[in-house]
Amino acid sequence: MREFQAYPTQKASNEIIFRFKDEESANQFLSTFQLFKQTLVEIQVRDDREISAKQRRFIYALFKDISNWTGYDPEIIKQGFKFDFERLKDIDEISLSNVEKSVAANFLTYLLDFVADHNVPLSFRPLDALEPEDVAHWEYRALIEGFDVLDGSRPVELAHGEHAVGMGRDRDKISNIGNTVFSLSHTHHMELHKIGLNAFKAKYHINGVRVTPEIIKELESRGRRFGGKGE
Structure with missing residues (x-):
């Protein structure tokens, strides 16, 4: 070619x-x-934009957090994840000093997927590290894996968006299909109710996850339920 x-x-x-x-x-x-x-x-x-200082900073923060969790040296973590990512994406060796911005964004998402899969404690808010187009993926992972979408903490509550449960509404008579939900700690859940949905979404630059039958099925397979009909 x-x-x-x-x-x-x-x-x-x-x-x-x-x-x-x-x-x-x-x-x-x-x-x-x-x-x-x-x-x-x-x-x-071709994306001619280079990795941003913000992306690089968060990538190295992830290396450090994964290092603390595994006990391995951060440099070993760096080389191991780079090698696996390059092999997975079938790309040449990348340099974190000048890699394309879009590739850096994919690498960040790859690292955060590992964090989500293994419940690695983080020292920063993941949403601060992501490009806008990658936020939705992190919101989905937070919902499915059961951690706070803002700071990665556990345990969490499923906070409803447009069709909130409460104020006399019967949880068992509400279908969540089509509703927007957020995976939040109790503190962040209470903040959502205090400042309102639109202000909360604007403050943290998130949109919530639109519930589908597939999402409900996936949550149930993990022993988690919304509560409500049609689930």
Whole structure:
């Protein structure tokens, strides 16, 4: 497979015009395209942004927390997780000094999945480490694994969003399917009720998890229940 670099310059409906760096490159692309009689070109978008200082700081904080939990030296933890991540993603060796920002985000999520799977105590709030598009995954893991989505602590309570239980409502007559829920410690649960749903979501930059029958089934398989009909 040959790779070419080009930049999108103009859009018209569902058509996009790409500009190559010079005419020779464009001609090479066309000749390759015609040589193999292709009718489809695969386009990959490269992330030229480098890892942020914030991402790097949290990655190394995770190395330290996992080190404290396992008893292994942080450098051993670093090399081991890097190697496993590179093998899993089938990528070349990454450098935490200049790796692409999107790859760093995936690596953070990979490390946090390990933390969620093994209940590793953390010294920081995971939500502070994540890009907005990765927050939903962490919220889901918190709900399924049963830890506080904000600080990773246990035990937790399932806090309801739009259709709150309480104030005379019978928990056993409420279906949670389609409802938004949060996995929170008692303290954070009480804060949600005190400041209100919208203020709580804005303060912590979370949206909650929309409950599906599959989520209820998964929770039940782990011995956890919402309480309510249809579960």
